[in-house]
Amino acid sequence: MKRIVYTFIVLFIATLTSLRAETTDWIEVHGGAVRLISAGPIEDGQYLAGLEFMLEPGWHTYWRYPGEAGIPPQITLTDTENLKDVEILYPVPERYSDGFSESIVYHDGIVLPIRITPDDGEQNVRLNIDLFFGICKDICVPGDASLTLDLNPATEKDSLAAKLIQRDLANVPQVAATDSLKVESVSLTDEDRLVIETLVEAGATPELFVAGPEGSYIGLAKLASQSGDKVTWHLSTKGLKSGEGDDHLRLVLAIEGSAIEHLEPIQPSWVN
Incomplete structure (x- = not known):
């Protein structure tokens, strides 16, 4: 309003x-x-x-x-x-x-x-x-x-x-990570699920938005755990595509008043 x-x-x-x-x-x-x-x-x-x-x-x-x-x-x-x-x-x-x-x-x-x-x-x-x-x-x-x-x-x-x-x-995510806002790692489990480790300011309420290449139909990242400044998210790889010229996951990590954008290369093992 x-x-x-x-x-x-x-x-x-x-x-x-x-x-x-x-x-x-x-x-x-x-x-x-x-x-x-x-x-x-x-x-x-x-x-x-x-x-x-x-x-x-x-x-x-x-x-x-x-x-x-x-x-x-x-x-x-x-x-x-x-x-x-x-x-x-x-x-x-x-x-x-x-x-x-x-x-x-x-x-x-x-x-x-x-x-x-x-x-x-x-x-x-x-x-x-x-x-x-x-x-x-x-x-x-x-x-x-x-x-x-x-x-x-x-x-x-x-x-x-x-x-x-x-x-x-002013609300467009910045490209560079900061000491208190960072995507630290993205890895695949044996359950077709990505584990995304992030760093945020302790006590903050974070949000993570993820977009795949054109043609991808992935779900939303789910908050798995938060302890201090460490936050873990889960994301299903079902529906993830990788196209010519567009082979990155786009991750937007946000807390109130600040946001960064991180591009993570899609590994062949992630694509269904």
Whole structure:
């Protein structure tokens, strides 16, 4: 709810100012809406944009891997111009149970930050995406949108869009481990189960989210034990796939206010 109030305040203020970079119109879907926003001009060779989901109370959408049920965001680039690279970032999600299955979701509203690198920093960029995603409350429905964002290196900064993007960029897991947040080892038991040993700040309440390569349908990591700063998790390898160019498990280890992302190479013996 705080996220919704914050976003509506920002949107209200946005109507009072002309300092706006390119922003698409909202595309309404059942249970919410989606759009693309931009923070403004190119900085250090990149634009900072965001895919913003506004969800009605009680509705949720999904992380890059949905868990036991759901449809993750499927983002396809189409007819782009002057585009060298696009990096879509995923803030730390939350675990959700409907009583039948567990999923990995975002509630209320979320911005997926996007770092955009042009081929030529002095020329405009056109970003076209086709988006397909799941959105759920008492029922689950698919949502889809086609969105186009034109980015100009000389545009003025949109401080309000930048705040929305930075709000969730701050919750994107860091790549480097810390002394109090670390994935120490991943090993296979003889029961087709991974044992994941992690280090967290003593007394903290940790969460672990795991995504496999495209085509994987693994479950959620289960907390097995916690003693001091040592936390052990179990994860079934059933449904784990390893594809060409994508042969890592992506582990997001989070405690309140901090998160890291760890890429663990998938061993042949893990794949069913």
